[in-house]
Amino acid sequence: MAEGFLTTHVLDTARGCPAEGVVIWLYHVSGNSHRKIAEAVTNVDGRTDAPILPAGKFRPGTYELIFHAGDYLRASGQAGAEPLFLDQVPIRFGMAEETHYHVPLLISPYGYSTYRGS
Template sequence: MPALTTHILDLTHGQPASGVEVDVYFVKTESEKRIIAQSVTNRDGRVDKPLVAEADFEEGEYELLYYIGDYFGRKEVSAGSPPFLNRVAVRVSLSASAAHYHIPLLISPWGYQVYRGS
């Protein structure tokens, strides 16, 4: 049962990143993508439900867009003006044969790391 979830950890403050907006797009071609989900992380830095549930899942390329500039602005952390990292886009290719995809994002105002979690 394929699904897509995420969580965000704030490395600057050593805590989950709550209140981060996350948009998810299905990428048809380089010039054509459609938005399929919009969410905001909860106090644990997670979304309350899968970004893409089993019923809506289709094999292909997805783009997750994380609005981290807004998050660090609310935390009053200066990352320059405009912020060095305003939005982080992560593209992943997902296969219907996998049971679950979890995409953790570790952030600071100056860098990020992403990986496939469990």
């Protein structure tokens, strides 16, 4: 039987490198309820050291990753005037199957994108 789990990473598209030191919060979302279930920080490769939602804790449902991009942009010297155009970047998504989900963030000071990776 396959077990689901969730991984993520952050790439700095303005500088062309992994984004180290980005704080990421993971929430389980149910209706109007948000429950924080995990927190991680990206390493030198822009990845978390372990799945942000490991197989043993995986449940199908709706989730939200909050990437604290503003702190990273300030620390890397890319921040503009306050308030920043992008500070906390939320990505809400659903996981319906017991499989590996990978939700990366590609960030720059004035834009971001995401996709379902592998």
